[in-house]
Amino acid sequence: MRLLWHTIRELFRNLRRHPGTALSSFMSLALLFLLFDLFWIAAGTSEGFYARLLSELEMELFLKPDLADSAATTLHDTLGSIDGVRTVTFISAEQARERLADLVGTDLLYGFESANPLPASYLLTFEERSLTSGGVAAIETEVSQLEAVERVVYGRRWLSKAEKTRDVILSLGMILGGLILLTALIGSANNIRLMTKVRAVGFRQMQILGAGRLFLAAPFLMEGFLIGGLSGAAGWVALFYARSKVTFAQFELVLPPSIEIAIFIAAVAIIGLVSGYLGIRKMMQ
Amino acid sequence: MSTQKIVEFTNVFVTSDRGETIFHDFGFTLTAGRSVVISGPAGSGKTTLVELLLGLRFPDSGSVELFGQCLWPRKRRLLKRIRRRIGGVGGVYDLVPSLTVAENVMVPLVLASVKKRARSERLVKMLTEFNLLKQAALYPHRLTRVEYTLAQFARASIADQPLMIIDEPAAGLDPATYKRIFEYLVRMSVSGRSVIILTSQAGSDVLPQCDYLQIKDGLLS
Numbered sequence: 001m002r003l004l005w006h007t008i009r010e011l012f013r014n015l016r017r018h019p020g021t022a023l024s025s026f027m028s029l030a031l032l033f034l035l036f037d038l039f040w041i042a043a044g045t046s047e048g049f050y051a052r053l054l055s056e057l058e059m060e061l062f063l064k065p066d067l068a069d070s071a072a073t074t075l076h077d078t079l080g081s082i083d084g085v086r087t088v089t090f091i092s093a094e095q096a097r098e099r100l101a102d103l104v105g106t107d108l109l110y111g112f113e114s115a116n117p118l119p120a121s122y123l124l125t126f127e128e129r130s131l132t133s134g135g136v137a138a139i140e141t142e143v144s145q146l147e148a149v150e151r152v153v154y155g156r157r158w159l160s161k162a163e164k165t166r167d168v169i170l171s172l173g174m175i176l177g178g179l180i181l182l183t184a185l186i187g188s189a190n191n192i193r194l195m196t197k198v199r200a201v202g203f204r205q206m207q208i209l210g211a212g213r214l215f216l217a218a219p220f221l222m223e224g225f226l227i228g229g230l231s232g233a234a235g236w237v238a239l240f241y242a243r244s245k246v247t248f249a250q251f252e253l254v255l256p257p258s259i260e261i262a263i264f265i266a267a268v269a270i271i272g273l274v275s276g277y278l279g280i281r282k283m284m285q
Numbered sequence: 286m287s288t289q290k291i292v293e294f295t296n297v298f299v300t301s302d303r304g305e306t307i308f309h310d311f312g313f314t315l316t317a318g319r320s321v322v323i324s325g326p327a328g329s330g331k332t333t334l335v336e337l338l339l340g341l342r343f344p345d346s347g348s349v350e351l352f353g354q355c356l357w358p359r360k361r362r363l364l365k366r367i368r369r370r371i372g373g374v375g376g377v378y379d380l381v382p383s384l385t386v387a388e389n390v391m392v393p394l395v396l397a398s399v400k401k402r403a404r405s406e407r408l409v410k411m412l413t414e415f416n417l418l419k420q421a422a423l424y425p426h427r428l429t430r431v432e433y434t435l436a437q438f439a440r441a442s443i444a445d446q447p448l449m450i451i452d453e454p455a456a457g458l459d460p461a462t463y464k465r466i467f468e469y470l471v472r473m474s475v476s477g478r479s480v481i482i483l484t485s486q487a488g489s490d491v492l493p494q495c496d497y498l499q500i501k502d503g504l505l506s
Contacts, residue, residue, distance in 0.1 A: 006395065017383065202381040208339055209440075210369030210396050213361070 003218060010219035011226070018195055022227065025191040029184050029231035030238075033268060036180045037235045040264075043173050044254040050166055054131040059140065059154035061122040067148050072120065075148050079122055084130030084139055089123040096121065119150065133159045184268070185275050188228065192220050192279025203283055213284050221276040228272015232265040289317040290353065291448050291479040292338065297347035299333055299503075307333050309503035311347070317447070320473070320480040320492060325500030331483040334500075335376050335450055338481075340364040351448070369396055372441025374434060376452025376483070380425040386436050387412065387421040393444035407443055415439040415469075431462050438469050449473060451482045 015022045061079070063072065072090065079088045091099070096118040124143075126136060136159060140152050196203060206216055243253055256264075292315040299308040307330040315321055325331055336342045337349050340356045349356045351367050372393070380389045390411055394404045412418045415435040420428060428436065434454075441449050454470060455463050473480050474492040482492075498505050 013383070199383060201379060202383050205379050205381045206392070208341070208368060208373070208377060209392055210365050210367075211392075212365050215396070 003215060006215065007218040007222050011222050014195060014219060014223055018198070021191055021195055022223075025188060026227050026231050026234075028187055029227060029268075029272075030234040032180050032184045032187070033232050034235035034238060036177055037239055039173055039177060039180075041239065041253055041255060043170070044256060045252075046169065047166075048252075048254045050162065051128075053162070054159075055125075055128070057126065057131060057136070057155060057159065059124040059126075059136065059143075059152060061124065061143055061146075061149045062119045062151040062153070063121060063148050064150045065119055067120070071148055075122065075146065078146065079124060079143065082139060082142055084127050084135055085124050086127050087123075087125045091121045091123060093118050093120050133163050181268075181271060184228075185271055185278070188224055188272055188275035189278035192224055192276050193282070195223075196220060196280050196283045200283065217277070217280050217284060220280045221273055224272040224274070224276025224279065225269050226272070228275070229265055229269030231272075232268035236261055236265070291315050291317050291351065292481070293348075293350040294337070295348045295350070297337070297344045297349060299330070299337070299342075299344050306503050308344070311503060311505065313498075313505055315448075315479050315481065317479055318477050318494075320482065320495040321498055322482045322484060322492065322495055323498050323500060323505070324484050324486060327485060329500040330503065331452070331485075331500065332376060335373075335452060335483065338450060339368060339371065339373075339377065341377070369393065369444070370446050370448060372444070372446035372449045374437040374441050374449070374451045375454060375456065376450070378437055378441075378450070378452070380428075380433065380436055380440075382425055385422050385424055386417055386428070386432075389425065389436060390417075390439045390443055393440060393446065397444055399444075411439040411443045414442075430458065431465060434466055435469070438473075442473075445478075447478055449478055449480045451480065453484055454482060455484065455486075 063075070076088055076090060079085060093116050097116050100118065124139070126139070130136060130139065133156070136154065137156075140154070140156075143149055144152050203216060239255070243255065255261075292313065294311055294313040297308050297311040299306075299311070301307055323331065323334070333342070337344060337356075338351065340358075343349070343356065343358050352370060354363060354367065356364065356367070380386075381392070384392070387408060391404055391408050394407060399407070409418075412421055415438055417432065417435055417439060420432050420436070425433060425436070451470065451473070454466055458466060470480075470482065470492060474495050480495075482495075
């Protein structure tokens, strides 16, 4: 109880005596965490965008021209039972011709009114868990082995590039996020170190009078914890406010779930606590 | 009078960072209720003696015992407990600049977890005894030299610390001011507490119940 009261009193005394240091510490951390939050939102939003693009990925299986209708129907069931396939759609030669006409117009099809060289095909879409280059390639291998299938077409290169781009963005995001958190840790620790340096005489006196390490350190640890937590929360408050005022027509901002935000705030408060410890460590020796 | 040993230095050897011998087979005992004035010129080792008593440094060999317990660098808790039983004025003892006089004086009671009411009562008694009631809310930098010293006396007495260290009580004081401080020194020496007074020059004034020693060439005489 004595320690708690002492900690609270000293904490507010520190903040009152050095409001500039406390404010600059809070502002710099809040801005850093805001940047981190923005990266987080950007990552979530692009992840959603990528998932939407992936969900539209289709694989087209061109069938041999001499395939009987009954064989085509059997093939429908076979394709539907393949692991990872979500939907199977049959496109007859006539439907293919109509689709082509819709795409390129009828002028280009002049001379082919009676003849239709287009083959019938099946269009596959995939379960979310199979939407990776490896997963889709495995399905491709499986369907290629079917006797009725002549050729398989899908955006193989696009998928591979998209995956690589996503991995690069993810790695960059993690490096930047790590750097931001490290900067926050060092910045906050230095601010607390400055505060302890200002109070070095008092610190030494308290030690000579018999104050324990925890008694001396607790206010600074609490300060780090409080400033870390508050600045972490401030970033999100600013972002939620901005989101309520601005809407984007092209895409929707994907904010992390509340529980993740709460965990983030707790984590940065702990970073603040650690920075408090780093700030006073030398003084304690 | 009790013969309980409050301080005991046994065969203490201390060498400075520059390799100069400060204490050479130094021995010294102070029993409960006794006072001692230790005099010696600047650089004779008075400050080192205080540092050894507070566990701020440790001898190269030999032992330093306070209240029957040997001081060791790794025994942080023991050091903490022992420091709480020592009151100090001057030298390494300063007032905490960020605390008011009242808060400074009360520190030993806060560290000893004394309840608030008892703390307040004791504080008023001390401030009255040392004529500091008007200065209670002032910060140390606003105090005169005498007030500053008196605040240190009050802090060194508030928890009835059994041992008191007074380092250079006359330093920088004019005769009239020193006379006021000397009155408190007399009070301390007959208070039943053990008092160590360190001074560059033993004055002509004699304190009651007090031994006079001199540090010379790392030895007490």
